[in-house]
Amino acid sequence: MKQRRGQVVEVRDLADFDERIGAGVASMAGWVLTGLDLSDRSAVLADASVAGAMFLGCALAPGVEATLEERGAIVFPALPGAPVDPYRSSLYSPAELYDVTDYTGSLDARSYAWSRETGREALLARALHDHGIDTALAAWVAGRSLVGVMGGHAAQRGSEEYAAAARLGHGLAHTFTVATGGGPGAMEAANLGAWMAKRSLDELDEALAVVAGVPSFRPDIGAWAASAFEVRDRWPDGGESLGIPTWHYGHEPPNPFATSIAKYFGNPVREAILLQVCNAGIVFLPGAGGTVQEIFQDACENYYADASSVAPMVLVGRSYWTETFPAWPLLEALARGRPMEPHVHLVDTVDEAIVLLG
Known part of the structure; x- marks a missing residue:
């Protein structure tokens, strides 16, 4: 007791x-x-x-x-029919969400299916659940320096884009706690890098080769998750990291490399919380609509912050952020003359981002 x-x-x-x-x-x-x-x-x-x-x-x-x-x-009262505990007071582990081998029967899949229900009790249960996750997350992040890694969910295992995100997570995790949106692609790669932070870069490359055997969660989420758990089993006692995914995007499963998972039913709250907890800055890898949205959500927070509250923003990929999706010129103009100006950066490689933040 x-x-x-x-x-x-x-x-x-x-x-x-x-x-x-x-x-x-x-x-x-x-x-x-x-x-x-x-x-x-x-x-x-x-x-x-x-x-x-x-x-x-x-x-x-x-x-x-x-x-x-x-x-x-x-x-x-108890709220019958909910696969999750509406009164939950802790974050999830990957093993909880992937509690059975067949993904379709897992807690994660069952919770997504239930999230489509519109009855009053289901709505109340989801609201209570997300409030509990809020409380648990606030306790978890206390005393930690978190750096966020944002980027495209489409980066496939085996690609250079995925490997770069993994090296970024590996490098940042020596100084910070890595936080991501908790999904596949660049998010998974960063959490994988953090898991392997106690290992050498050669061992990280070996782990990347293991997961490359199942490049995507499509068409088989179970096989995709199983290869991640294979890495965790082969290199146990991995470094901690945070994932903040959502059941709003049912087609994007949570990645098993985040050691603590704050999974929400409501996406707007999740988006805001993800940016707020990254008190040591955010690295933005190449991405599309979601990543661009996150850049300017974060920029808005920094724009109105005083000098003591600004968190660094690092965009990786000079040609990508000036030509493919030219977010950098607008971000640079927005920052000019504000306390955030010296804290926004554009670099070419993840290695530069690691040095800049470290």
Whole structure:
């Protein structure tokens, strides 16, 4: 039983509940009880002071909910049919989302299918879930220096574009925590590089060769994910990194190289959070609509920030960002004369980006 003096006490295990009650706890004020089957603990609840306690999705005997509320507790009912825990208080691991070999039966796939439901209970469950992910993510990022890597989801394993993103993640992870949108392509490559940060570049090349055997998540997400888990098994104890994907894009599965995954149902919140948590800057690799949007979302934040709050922006690919998608001239003009001006950069290679931020 963990002691939490003066803090919220989270109780998610029936044994923990019984131990606390058995220790003679008189008041449950500040307790947050989640997903417990308390249907045969009615007598215990009747004897305890429940004012200030919160019951989230707990099973209760008939009539107990009303008496708890009358005595000052807050009760949120269970929301049936949700494949996820609406009251979740931690980030996901890749193993949770890919909990079975057949992707179509996985938690990730089932959650996407359920995300299409429009009933009131489903909408409420998704909102509560995303709030819980918000809270868990805020706790996870505290004390960490995060650098974001943004780029196209279309970069295929085996390509130079993918390998460059992996080298970027590998280099940044020696100093920072790497954060990405958590999907395939350049995002996966950066998380892969971070996973291999404790290994040599030669070993990184070996890992890239393993995943290159399944270049894309199309047509078989299961095979794509399996090759990533093969790398994780072959080179265990990898470096940590963060992925922030969304079920809004059901066709883009989360990559298994992000060690912690903040997966949201709502994409607008996810987009904003992804940029906000990158307190040590963001590197923008070649990409299309989504990456361009992220550049100018980040630019807007920096445009209105004071000098102490500006985070570096590094665009990689001089010809790409001046000719193919000429975002750089506009970004440069926007930054001119503002505190952000010395913090926006255009470079040719990921190696330059690593040096610049390191």
